[in-house]
Amino acid sequence: MNTIVKDNLRATPAHQPLTRRQIAERLARDIPEGWYVNLGIGAPLQVADYVPAEREVIFQSENGILGMGPAPAPDQINRWLINAGKQYVTLRTGGSYMGHADSFGLIRGGHLDLCVLGAFQVAENGDLANWATTTDNAPAVGGAMDLAAGTPRLWVLMDHTTKTGESRLVRRCFYPLTAVGVVKRIYTNLAVIDVTPEGFAVREMVPGLTLEALQEVTDAPLRTAA
């Protein structure tokens, strides 16, 4: 992939990449009622905004909240109630609290139906790299490795490429791994892509985008999902 191709792609009037919020909205459509879901810090948290209240999806926050609700009104803040991103949240009717040992027991034990995480890179075998890109800062992993190793269904929400145009879907991650072979599906600003035993399989693309054009900005080979 070279800069000219990237510029060509950007210039293509035929398709419009999704915004982060639009990716979250797209992903939210695939979460059925009744699932227990952990949303990673950052963009994945926005997914909750697009699950309508009448569709009961139970959000878990790894700091011990099962049944997390949206941000409180400014005059309704419980200052002891924060999510994993350290923002004030609420508890839904029917929600409950637990300590870290139980919370991560629940996560590691595979009881969540879905975890949505951001990523720097995903490899075609499902390897996830989402916790470190440099050794300049002190390493900080949080709960990412526990969520990635523990949740049977892991979806990634991320831009298809970096700001400078490098593909985040790769044959092999060169950033430090979070977990090996765990990603099941990727929602990007350009496409929805399954990770299969045969590699990346494109389920859908933004309107006007062709598989060939998508392949141009993707380092690993793509095929159409069966």
Place this chain on the structure above:
Amino acid sequence: MNTIVKDNLRATPAHQPLTRRQIAERLARDIPEGWYVNLGIGAPLQVADYVPAEREVIFQSENGILGMGPAPAPDQINRWLINAGKQYVTLRTGGSYMGHADSFGLIRGGHLDLCVLGAFQVAENGDLANWATTTDNAPAVGGAMDLAAGTPRLWVLMDHTTKTGESRLVRRCFYPLTAVGVVKRIYTNLAVIDVTPEGFAVREMVPGLTLEALQEVTDAPLRTAA
């Protein structure tokens, strides 16, 4: 040890063996306020009767009760509240409930100050045999191995000899072991005996009993505690 010696000992008017209740009473005197204590099924449970209410000792029952109180009045029974011996009990003010995973985590983690168990045999190295004497019945261990391996201070309450006069204090247990090297002290109907790195050390005897007479009914060597 032969039958004649045993009969001689029994005939000695100079000393009176303790009853089970008296052993329990004797042991209870050594439990200070503030200890967390698990009492094994059977005779050890009677120890609780001899700890006065004003001396706060917190009894644990491995089926999930911390702060177990005495049997309820007949018209005050909570039919969901039983001890490990499956007798109705009460909860003291300040007590609380937990499930088995937490209850045995507490036990295995060494948080109890004391566990009192019955025994078939105790060896001079502290080995405990208290769960099986025969292979005729289906083996049944309950929580004995967890309590014995987990509690840093394990005291045994038992008769000094079997009904037929065999010593229960032995050089080496021939009954199946519950745990290796765990018993710290033994309260019998004849004496209070510490288990030390040098073997059994007699702390006290019932009035009128001599170390020599006690040795006669004890298979392992005894010495006086320092």
Place this chain on the structure above:
Amino acid sequence: MINKIVQSMAEAMADIRDGSVVLIGGFGSIGQPNALIDGLIEQGAKDLTVVANNSGVGHVGLARLLETGRVRKIVCSFPRTADPVVFEKLWREGRIELEVVPQGTMAERMRAAGAGIPAFYTPTAVGTKLAEGKEEREIRGRKYILEDALPGDVALVEAWEADRWGNLTYNSSARNFNPVMATAAALTIVQSQHIVELGALDPEKVATPGIFVSRVLHVPYGEPTVT
């Protein structure tokens, strides 16, 4: 709307297959889900492995299940009660396999299964007959044995209160094995004395959060009559 409350025993027992590992809550008769056990007998699954602390009293509940001959193996800590007639007879006749596990090890093996821990070291049973065949390892100067997680295909649980999300509370010592078994099975079926509105349970007091519960059946049987 999530609603885990089912209206019939048949619905509660759906999909339990022959050969299942069934975890059954209770300590003696307290917290033992007898209605669900009767439902399982009615449902007819066979060749079962049952994990329970005891082996049944008299001819009811777990004892009745054993009596049907559909239990191939029982994993328990104390197969002895005031009246273990059914189990003792089967065992003496060699018609049931018995795995005796220390009570705390049994609880921890299920806790491990529920918490994604495949195996752990424990001091319990080191140097005893129950350690035979198990890996022994010295760690920081003390001996331990390796124990495997003990997952269930099904858990039968008795609760005190339940809501439609499957959040549960228990009554005093009837909690016992129920919450840990709820975490350790693929399909957790609950009988509850009381069904309450969503939101009626204090979020600080929920003992089993609904994520561990598949189905709830209302069984207001009153008080247990034996221990």
Place this chain on the structure above:
Amino acid sequence: MINKIVQSMAEAMADIRDGSVVLIGGFGSIGQPNALIDGLIEQGAKDLTVVANNSGVGHVGLARLLETGRVRKIVCSFPRTADPVVFEKLWREGRIELEVVPQGTMAERMRAAGAGIPAFYTPTAVGTKLAEGKEEREIRGRKYILEDALPGDVALVEAWEADRWGNLTYNSSARNFNPVMATAAALTIVQSQHIVELGALDPEKVATPGIFVSRVLHVPYGEPTVT
């Protein structure tokens, strides 16, 4: 009469020795026992190893403790917050050792310490940099690494309510690491917003039973101001 409630910070901090491993509750600032941390600074113990999820915010609480230079090593999952100035500076200057542990592994290692489990296998971090130097083992077809228990000499805990036996409740997400740390330390010191009469706490709702608590100090500081 058992009375774990102490009347002064000096009493609360007695016997904390140089070289101690100190477990400090909290997730970010929520549930972090800042008064006890200030007490520890005042008390003066040094050469400490601190186990905490984060590495402090601004110049208060844990950050202030790090700033004294008395912490030799920190074990944490996420040494990064909105304002981790103190830790970052020490780390860049090589004046503090850092052991990064996945958050769930950190919790489970302390749970193991409290529950008498010396080591356990876990799937978390398999195949990553954080598994380097750890034993890897295949169990029933999946790879796991061996993790050791992580016991503390001291735990500093923040509670919502406490009674004289040391029974505790927490406030919503301020529970976090506090109960598991209470089980994992030889000496567990609690600051509590409220002191209640023995018997005031619902026995079904006690989140940390008093057996895990050594001392309780009443610190009614009001509401946390940062997250």
